Amino acid sequence: MTNDKPEPSPARPASRGRTVLAAGAVAVVAVAGIAAVSFGGLLKGKPAGDQTCQAAVDTAARLAPLIRGEVAALTAAKAPLRLPDLAFEDASGAPKKLSDFRGKTVLLNLWATWCVPCRKEMPALDGLQAKLGSDAFQVVAVNIDTRDPEKPKTFLADAKLTQLAYFSDAKAKVFQDLKAVGRALGMPTSVLVDGNGCEIATIAGPAEWDSADALKLIQAATSKAAAGL
Template sequence: MTEKRTLGLPSAKLIAIAAIAGIIAGAAAVYVKETGYGNATVSADASECAPSVEQAQSLKTLTKGEVAAMTAVTEPRKLTNIIFKDARDADTSLKDFAGKTVLLNLWATWCVPCREEMPALNALEKEMGDDHFQVVAVNIDTGGADKPKAFMTETGVDSLGLYRDSSMGVFNDLKKEGLAFGLPVTLLVNEKGCLLGSMNGPAEWDSDDAKALIEGAKSPPNS
Protein backbone atom coordinates (compact mmCIF):
# COMPACT_ATOMS: atom_id res chain seq x y z
CA MET A 1 0.00 0.00 0.00
CA THR A 2 1.28 3.47 -0.83
CA GLU A 3 2.40 5.43 2.21
CA LYS A 4 0.30 8.48 3.04
CA ARG A 5 1.86 11.87 2.44
CA THR A 6 3.24 13.38 5.62
CA LEU A 7 2.00 16.71 6.88
CA GLY A 8 3.46 19.75 5.19
CA LEU A 9 2.61 22.31 2.56
CA PRO A 10 -0.07 20.74 0.32
CA SER A 11 1.04 19.97 -3.22
CA ALA A 12 -1.21 20.17 -6.27
CA LYS A 13 -1.38 16.37 -6.20
CA LEU A 14 -2.51 16.35 -2.56
CA ILE A 15 -5.17 18.96 -3.28
CA ALA A 16 -6.46 16.89 -6.17
CA ILE A 17 -6.57 13.74 -4.06
CA ALA A 18 -8.36 15.56 -1.23
CA ALA A 19 -10.86 17.00 -3.67
CA ILE A 20 -11.59 13.53 -5.07
CA ALA A 21 -12.00 12.18 -1.54
CA GLY A 22 -14.41 15.00 -0.80
CA ILE A 23 -16.48 14.25 -3.89
CA ILE A 24 -16.69 10.60 -2.88
CA ALA A 25 -17.87 11.70 0.57
CA GLY A 26 -20.54 13.91 -1.00
CA ALA A 27 -18.79 17.21 -1.64
CA ALA A 28 -15.28 18.55 -2.14
CA ALA A 29 -13.57 20.91 0.23
CA VAL A 30 -14.16 24.58 -0.49
CA TYR A 31 -10.92 26.38 -1.32
CA VAL A 32 -10.40 29.50 0.78
CA LYS A 33 -8.21 32.43 -0.24
CA GLU A 34 -6.17 33.76 2.65
CA THR A 35 -7.61 36.96 4.06
CA GLY A 36 -7.46 38.95 7.29
CA TYR A 37 -4.73 38.29 9.81
CA GLY A 38 -3.31 35.44 11.80
CA ASN A 39 -1.92 35.00 15.27
CA ALA A 40 1.66 34.89 13.92
CA THR A 41 2.07 31.25 14.98
CA VAL A 42 -0.11 28.46 16.26
CA SER A 43 2.74 26.13 17.20
CA ALA A 44 3.95 26.04 20.79
CA ASP A 45 6.98 24.28 22.27
CA ALA A 46 6.58 20.73 20.98
CA SER A 47 9.22 19.10 23.20
CA GLU A 48 6.60 17.18 25.18
CA CYS A 49 4.85 16.00 22.02
CA ALA A 50 7.38 13.36 20.96
CA PRO A 51 5.10 10.51 22.15
CA SER A 52 2.29 11.93 20.00
CA VAL A 53 4.12 10.80 16.86
CA GLU A 54 4.02 7.20 18.05
CA GLN A 55 0.38 7.66 19.02
CA ALA A 56 -0.47 9.12 15.60
CA GLN A 57 1.27 6.28 13.78
CA SER A 58 -0.65 3.75 15.87
CA LEU A 59 -3.90 5.31 14.62
CA LYS A 60 -3.12 4.63 10.95
CA THR A 61 -5.07 1.38 11.02
CA LEU A 62 -8.13 3.41 12.08
CA THR A 63 -7.87 6.07 9.37
CA LYS A 64 -10.03 4.21 6.90
CA GLY A 65 -13.46 4.35 5.34
CA GLU A 66 -15.17 7.63 6.20
CA VAL A 67 -12.02 9.06 7.82
CA ALA A 68 -9.44 7.74 5.35
CA ALA A 69 -8.35 11.29 4.50
CA MET A 70 -7.03 11.92 8.02
CA THR A 71 -3.22 12.19 7.73
CA ALA A 72 -1.02 11.34 10.72
CA VAL A 73 1.79 13.59 11.92
CA THR A 74 5.38 12.40 11.55
CA GLU A 75 6.99 15.04 13.77
CA PRO A 76 5.95 16.61 17.11
CA ARG A 77 3.63 19.61 16.74
CA LYS A 78 1.89 21.39 19.59
CA LEU A 79 -1.08 23.61 18.75
CA THR A 80 -2.13 25.12 22.07
CA ASN A 81 -1.54 28.64 20.72
CA ILE A 82 -4.64 28.51 18.51
CA ILE A 83 -6.85 31.38 19.76
CA PHE A 84 -10.56 32.00 19.06
CA LYS A 85 -13.68 33.32 20.82
CA ASP A 86 -16.16 31.40 22.93
CA ALA A 87 -19.93 31.99 23.15
CA ARG A 88 -19.34 34.92 25.54
CA ASP A 89 -16.95 36.48 23.02
CA ALA A 90 -14.03 35.88 25.36
CA ASP A 91 -10.64 34.66 24.13
CA THR A 92 -10.08 30.94 24.46
CA SER A 93 -7.50 28.54 23.08
CA LEU A 94 -6.72 24.84 22.92
CA LYS A 95 -4.93 25.31 26.24
CA ASP A 96 -8.38 25.59 27.81
CA PHE A 97 -9.17 22.04 26.67
CA ALA A 98 -6.13 20.45 28.31
CA GLY A 99 -6.86 16.91 29.43
CA LYS A 100 -9.26 16.29 26.54
CA THR A 101 -8.78 14.79 23.12
CA VAL A 102 -10.16 17.46 20.77
CA LEU A 103 -11.57 17.26 17.27
CA LEU A 104 -11.04 20.85 16.09
CA ASN A 105 -13.15 21.73 13.05
CA LEU A 106 -13.18 25.03 11.13
CA TRP A 107 -16.40 25.82 9.27
CA ALA A 108 -18.44 28.63 7.73
CA THR A 109 -22.12 29.06 6.89
CA TRP A 110 -21.23 29.76 3.24
CA CYS A 111 -19.32 26.47 2.94
CA VAL A 112 -21.72 23.80 1.64
CA PRO A 113 -19.60 20.77 2.74
CA CYS A 114 -19.29 22.37 6.19
CA ARG A 115 -23.05 22.77 6.48
CA GLU A 116 -23.57 19.17 5.42
CA GLU A 117 -21.19 17.71 8.01
CA MET A 118 -22.27 19.84 10.98
CA PRO A 119 -25.17 17.54 12.00
CA ALA A 120 -22.73 14.61 12.03
CA LEU A 121 -20.26 16.55 14.19
CA ASN A 122 -23.15 17.42 16.50
CA ALA A 123 -24.16 13.75 16.72
CA LEU A 124 -20.56 12.74 17.47
CA GLU A 125 -20.35 15.26 20.31
CA LYS A 126 -23.75 14.21 21.64
CA GLU A 127 -22.71 10.54 21.76
CA MET A 128 -19.03 10.73 22.67
CA GLY A 129 -18.47 14.13 24.24
CA ASP A 130 -17.35 13.80 27.86
CA ASP A 131 -14.55 14.78 30.23
CA HIS A 132 -12.05 13.14 27.89
CA PHE A 133 -13.25 14.21 24.44
CA GLN A 134 -14.86 17.25 22.81
CA VAL A 135 -15.73 18.45 19.33
CA VAL A 136 -14.70 22.11 19.05
CA ALA A 137 -16.24 23.58 15.91
CA VAL A 138 -14.93 27.09 15.19
CA ASN A 139 -16.96 29.24 12.82
CA ILE A 140 -14.94 31.64 10.65
CA ASP A 141 -17.73 33.76 9.15
CA THR A 142 -16.84 37.45 9.12
CA GLY A 143 -19.17 39.82 10.97
CA GLY A 144 -21.31 39.02 13.97
CA ALA A 145 -22.56 35.77 15.47
CA ASP A 146 -26.10 35.99 14.04
CA LYS A 147 -25.50 33.79 10.98
CA PRO A 148 -23.80 30.87 12.73
CA LYS A 149 -26.29 31.03 15.60
CA ALA A 150 -29.23 30.96 13.19
CA PHE A 151 -27.72 28.07 11.22
CA MET A 152 -27.12 26.00 14.33
CA THR A 153 -30.67 26.63 15.53
CA GLU A 154 -32.27 25.86 12.17
CA THR A 155 -30.36 22.60 11.75
CA GLY A 156 -30.78 21.38 15.32
CA VAL A 157 -27.09 21.59 16.19
CA ASP A 158 -27.58 21.63 19.95
CA SER A 159 -24.56 19.82 21.38
CA LEU A 160 -21.77 21.96 19.96
CA GLY A 161 -20.64 25.15 21.61
CA LEU A 162 -20.49 28.35 19.56
CA TYR A 163 -16.84 29.16 18.95
CA ARG A 164 -15.88 31.84 16.44
CA ASP A 165 -13.01 33.62 14.75
CA SER A 166 -14.43 36.36 12.54
CA SER A 167 -10.91 37.51 11.60
CA MET A 168 -10.19 34.12 9.97
CA GLY A 169 -6.86 34.29 11.79
CA VAL A 170 -7.01 30.65 12.86
CA PHE A 171 -7.51 29.48 9.28
CA ASN A 172 -4.72 31.74 8.02
CA ASP A 173 -2.35 30.42 10.67
CA LEU A 174 -3.17 26.79 9.88
CA LYS A 175 -2.65 27.54 6.20
CA LYS A 176 0.81 28.94 6.93
CA GLU A 177 1.53 25.79 8.94
CA GLY A 178 0.59 23.68 5.90
CA LEU A 179 -2.45 22.22 7.62
CA ALA A 180 -5.30 23.96 5.79
CA PHE A 181 -6.11 24.97 2.24
CA GLY A 182 -9.90 24.84 2.27
CA LEU A 183 -13.00 24.23 4.35
CA PRO A 184 -13.87 22.24 6.25
CA VAL A 185 -10.54 21.49 7.88
CA THR A 186 -10.38 19.18 10.90
CA LEU A 187 -7.52 18.54 13.31
CA LEU A 188 -7.29 15.70 15.81
CA VAL A 189 -5.42 16.87 18.92
CA ASN A 190 -4.57 14.82 21.98
CA GLU A 191 -5.04 15.70 25.63
CA LYS A 192 -1.69 17.55 25.76
CA GLY A 193 -2.51 19.77 22.79
CA CYS A 194 -0.28 17.73 20.47
CA LEU A 195 -1.43 17.30 16.89
CA LEU A 196 -2.21 13.73 15.85
CA GLY A 197 -3.59 14.28 12.37
CA SER A 198 -5.33 16.65 9.97
CA MET A 199 -7.95 16.44 7.25
CA ASN A 200 -9.10 18.86 4.56
CA GLY A 201 -12.62 18.10 3.34
CA PRO A 202 -15.79 16.71 4.94
CA ALA A 203 -16.35 13.37 6.66
CA GLU A 204 -19.21 11.38 8.15
CA TRP A 205 -18.21 12.14 11.72
CA ASP A 206 -21.03 10.11 13.26
CA SER A 207 -19.95 6.96 11.37
CA ASP A 208 -18.50 3.86 13.00
CA ASP A 209 -15.15 4.64 11.33
CA ALA A 210 -15.01 8.08 12.93
CA LYS A 211 -16.04 6.79 16.35
CA ALA A 212 -13.38 4.10 16.24
CA LEU A 213 -10.75 6.72 15.40
CA ILE A 214 -11.83 8.91 18.30
CA GLU A 215 -11.81 5.97 20.71
CA GLY A 216 -8.31 5.13 19.54
CA ALA A 217 -7.13 8.71 20.02
CA LYS A 218 -8.52 8.76 23.56
CA SER A 219 -6.35 5.75 24.44
CA PRO A 220 -2.69 6.66 23.80
CA PRO A 221 -0.08 3.87 23.65
CA ASN A 222 1.03 2.48 27.01
CA SER A 223 -1.93 4.19 28.73
Protein backbone atom coordinates in the same frame (compact mmCIF):
# COMPACT_ATOMS: atom_id res chain seq x y z
CA MET B 1 88.59 34.80 -15.22
CA THR B 2 85.13 35.86 -14.56
CA ASN B 3 82.01 33.77 -14.91
CA ASP B 4 79.70 35.65 -17.25
CA LYS B 5 76.88 33.11 -16.93
CA PRO B 6 74.13 34.29 -14.68
CA GLU B 7 73.67 32.28 -11.56
CA PRO B 8 70.46 30.27 -11.54
CA SER B 9 67.75 31.89 -9.45
CA PRO B 10 67.23 30.14 -6.18
CA ALA B 11 63.99 28.13 -5.92
CA ARG B 12 61.22 30.29 -4.47
CA PRO B 13 59.44 28.98 -1.43
CA ALA B 14 55.71 28.30 -1.81
CA SER B 15 53.63 31.43 -1.47
CA ARG B 16 52.26 31.92 2.02
CA GLY B 17 49.06 33.16 0.47
CA ARG B 18 48.65 29.93 -1.46
CA THR B 19 49.29 27.92 1.69
CA VAL B 20 46.64 29.84 3.56
CA LEU B 21 44.17 29.40 0.71
CA ALA B 22 44.86 25.69 0.57
CA ALA B 23 44.40 25.34 4.30
CA GLY B 24 41.20 27.32 4.08
CA ALA B 25 39.89 25.07 1.33
CA VAL B 26 40.60 21.99 3.45
CA ALA B 27 38.77 23.59 6.37
CA VAL B 28 35.77 24.42 4.20
CA VAL B 29 35.63 20.87 2.89
CA ALA B 30 35.86 19.53 6.42
CA VAL B 31 33.10 21.78 7.70
CA ALA B 32 30.93 20.92 4.69
CA GLY B 33 31.48 17.25 5.40
CA ILE B 34 30.44 17.66 9.02
CA ALA B 35 27.38 19.63 7.98
CA ALA B 36 26.43 17.00 5.42
CA VAL B 37 26.74 14.22 8.00
CA SER B 38 24.70 16.19 10.52
CA PHE B 39 21.98 17.04 8.00
CA GLY B 40 21.93 13.47 6.81
CA GLY B 41 21.37 12.38 10.40
CA LEU B 42 18.42 14.72 10.67
CA LEU B 43 16.92 13.34 7.50
CA LYS B 44 17.45 9.73 8.53
CA GLY B 45 16.26 9.61 12.07
CA LYS B 46 15.68 12.88 13.87
CA PRO B 47 12.19 14.32 13.36
CA ALA B 48 11.85 18.08 13.35
CA GLY B 49 9.48 19.95 15.60
CA ASP B 50 8.56 20.00 19.25
CA GLN B 51 9.90 16.76 20.69
CA THR B 52 7.43 16.93 23.58
CA CYS B 53 4.84 16.07 20.90
CA GLN B 54 6.51 12.78 19.98
CA ALA B 55 3.83 10.94 21.99
CA ALA B 56 1.19 12.29 19.59
CA VAL B 57 3.17 10.92 16.64
CA ASP B 58 3.32 7.55 18.39
CA THR B 59 -0.44 7.70 18.93
CA ALA B 60 -0.91 8.52 15.24
CA ALA B 61 1.13 5.47 14.28
CA ARG B 62 -0.98 3.24 16.53
CA LEU B 63 -4.19 4.67 15.09
CA ALA B 64 -3.07 4.26 11.48
CA PRO B 65 -4.93 0.93 10.98
CA LEU B 66 -8.17 2.74 11.94
CA ILE B 67 -7.76 5.52 9.37
CA ARG B 68 -10.04 3.95 6.80
CA GLY B 69 -13.56 4.01 5.45
CA GLU B 70 -15.35 7.26 6.30
CA VAL B 71 -12.17 8.75 7.79
CA ALA B 72 -9.71 7.42 5.21
CA ALA B 73 -8.80 10.97 4.12
CA LEU B 74 -7.16 11.72 7.47
CA THR B 75 -3.40 12.21 7.38
CA ALA B 76 -1.64 10.88 10.46
CA ALA B 77 1.11 13.04 11.98
CA LYS B 78 4.58 11.91 10.92
CA ALA B 79 6.60 14.51 12.87
CA PRO B 80 5.99 16.26 16.19
CA LEU B 81 3.91 19.41 15.86
CA ARG B 82 2.47 21.54 18.63
CA LEU B 83 -0.34 23.62 17.17
CA PRO B 84 -0.40 27.38 17.67
CA ASP B 85 -2.39 28.44 20.74
CA LEU B 86 -5.35 29.45 18.61
CA ALA B 87 -7.53 32.25 19.99
CA PHE B 88 -11.29 32.54 19.47
CA GLU B 89 -14.45 33.35 21.44
CA ASP B 90 -17.25 31.36 23.02
CA ALA B 91 -20.98 32.00 22.58
CA SER B 92 -20.95 34.81 25.13
CA GLY B 93 -18.00 36.56 23.47
CA ALA B 94 -15.54 35.53 26.18
CA PRO B 95 -12.00 34.79 24.93
CA LYS B 96 -10.97 31.18 24.58
CA LYS B 97 -7.74 29.50 23.51
CA LEU B 98 -6.86 26.02 22.35
CA SER B 99 -4.77 25.67 25.50
CA ASP B 100 -7.98 25.94 27.55
CA PHE B 101 -8.70 22.37 26.46
CA ARG B 102 -5.42 20.88 27.70
CA GLY B 103 -5.91 17.40 29.09
CA LYS B 104 -8.64 16.59 26.53
CA THR B 105 -8.37 15.05 23.12
CA VAL B 106 -9.96 17.63 20.81
CA LEU B 107 -11.32 17.47 17.30
CA LEU B 108 -10.68 21.04 16.20
CA ASN B 109 -12.86 22.01 13.24
CA LEU B 110 -13.00 25.25 11.25
CA TRP B 111 -16.27 25.95 9.47
CA ALA B 112 -18.30 28.75 7.88
CA THR B 113 -21.84 29.13 6.60
CA TRP B 114 -20.56 30.12 3.14
CA CYS B 115 -18.79 26.75 2.90
CA VAL B 116 -21.26 24.16 1.53
CA PRO B 117 -19.22 21.08 2.63
CA CYS B 118 -18.94 22.63 6.11
CA ARG B 119 -22.70 22.97 6.44
CA LYS B 120 -23.18 19.37 5.31
CA GLU B 121 -20.59 18.15 7.82
CA MET B 122 -22.00 19.94 10.88
CA PRO B 123 -24.69 17.35 11.74
CA ALA B 124 -22.02 14.62 11.85
CA LEU B 125 -19.85 16.74 14.16
CA ASP B 126 -22.88 17.36 16.36
CA GLY B 127 -23.56 13.63 16.40
CA LEU B 128 -19.95 12.85 17.35
CA GLN B 129 -20.12 15.27 20.25
CA ALA B 130 -23.44 13.76 21.37
CA LYS B 131 -22.02 10.23 21.33
CA LEU B 132 -18.48 10.70 22.63
CA GLY B 133 -18.31 14.14 24.23
CA SER B 134 -16.88 13.80 27.75
CA ASP B 135 -14.16 15.01 30.09
CA ALA B 136 -11.74 13.18 27.79
CA PHE B 137 -12.97 14.40 24.41
CA GLN B 138 -14.64 17.42 22.81
CA VAL B 139 -15.47 18.67 19.35
CA VAL B 140 -14.32 22.30 19.17
CA ALA B 141 -15.94 23.69 16.02
CA VAL B 142 -14.84 27.29 15.39
CA ASN B 143 -16.93 29.35 13.00
CA ILE B 144 -15.01 31.86 10.86
CA ASP B 145 -17.84 33.86 9.27
CA THR B 146 -16.50 37.42 9.09
CA ARG B 147 -19.69 39.41 8.39
CA ASP B 148 -22.97 38.57 10.11
CA PRO B 149 -22.22 37.06 13.55
CA GLU B 150 -25.82 35.89 13.96
CA LYS B 151 -25.91 33.88 10.73
CA PRO B 152 -23.95 30.84 12.01
CA LYS B 153 -25.98 30.78 15.22
CA THR B 154 -29.19 30.83 13.21
CA PHE B 155 -27.89 28.02 11.01
CA LEU B 156 -27.15 25.80 14.02
CA ALA B 157 -30.52 26.56 15.57
CA ASP B 158 -32.45 25.89 12.36
CA ALA B 159 -30.60 22.60 11.86
CA LYS B 160 -31.27 21.67 15.52
CA LEU B 161 -27.57 21.11 16.20
CA THR B 162 -27.57 21.49 19.95
CA GLN B 163 -24.66 19.37 21.14
CA LEU B 164 -21.82 21.56 19.86
CA ALA B 165 -20.57 24.42 22.00
CA TYR B 166 -20.46 27.59 19.90
CA PHE B 167 -17.06 29.10 19.17
CA SER B 168 -16.18 31.78 16.63
CA ASP B 169 -13.41 33.95 15.24
CA ALA B 170 -14.83 36.84 13.23
CA LYS B 171 -11.35 37.74 11.98
CA ALA B 172 -10.66 34.20 10.72
CA LYS B 173 -7.18 34.40 12.24
CA VAL B 174 -7.43 30.79 13.39
CA PHE B 175 -7.42 29.75 9.73
CA GLN B 176 -4.36 31.87 8.98
CA ASP B 177 -2.54 30.53 12.04
CA LEU B 178 -3.19 26.95 11.00
CA LYS B 179 -2.27 27.77 7.42
CA ALA B 180 1.07 29.13 8.65
CA VAL B 181 1.98 25.66 9.95
CA GLY B 182 0.61 23.89 6.87
CA ARG B 183 -2.57 22.58 8.46
CA ALA B 184 -5.25 24.65 6.73
CA LEU B 185 -5.50 24.44 2.97
CA GLY B 186 -9.23 24.81 2.51
CA MET B 187 -12.57 24.49 4.24
CA PRO B 188 -13.57 22.62 6.23
CA THR B 189 -10.37 21.74 8.06
CA SER B 190 -10.21 19.42 11.06
CA VAL B 191 -7.28 18.52 13.28
CA LEU B 192 -7.30 15.78 15.91
CA VAL B 193 -5.29 17.20 18.82
CA ASP B 194 -4.03 15.40 21.92
CA GLY B 195 -4.22 16.66 25.48
CA ASN B 196 -0.90 18.49 25.12
CA GLY B 197 -2.00 20.51 22.09
CA CYS B 198 -0.12 18.28 19.64
CA GLU B 199 -1.33 17.11 16.24
CA ILE B 200 -2.42 13.49 15.91
CA ALA B 201 -4.03 13.71 12.47
CA THR B 202 -5.41 16.29 10.03
CA ILE B 203 -8.01 16.26 7.28
CA ALA B 204 -8.75 18.85 4.60
CA GLY B 205 -12.38 18.41 3.70
CA PRO B 206 -15.45 16.87 5.34
CA ALA B 207 -15.88 13.49 6.97
CA GLU B 208 -18.73 11.44 8.42
CA TRP B 209 -17.70 12.06 12.00
CA ASP B 210 -20.55 10.12 13.59
CA SER B 211 -19.94 7.02 11.46
CA ALA B 212 -18.76 3.74 12.95
CA ASP B 213 -15.29 4.29 11.46
CA ALA B 214 -14.94 7.72 13.06
CA LEU B 215 -16.32 6.62 16.43
CA LYS B 216 -13.87 3.73 16.60
CA LEU B 217 -10.97 6.03 15.74
CA ILE B 218 -11.89 8.66 18.33
CA GLN B 219 -12.53 6.06 21.02
CA ALA B 220 -9.10 4.58 20.37
CA ALA B 221 -7.48 8.03 20.42
CA THR B 222 -9.02 8.90 23.78
CA SER B 223 -8.49 5.53 25.40
CA LYS B 224 -5.42 4.50 27.35
CA ALA B 225 -5.94 1.17 25.63
CA ALA B 226 -4.85 2.83 22.36
CA ALA B 227 -1.33 1.62 23.15
CA GLY B 228 -2.54 -1.89 22.55
CA LEU B 229 -3.74 -1.33 19.01
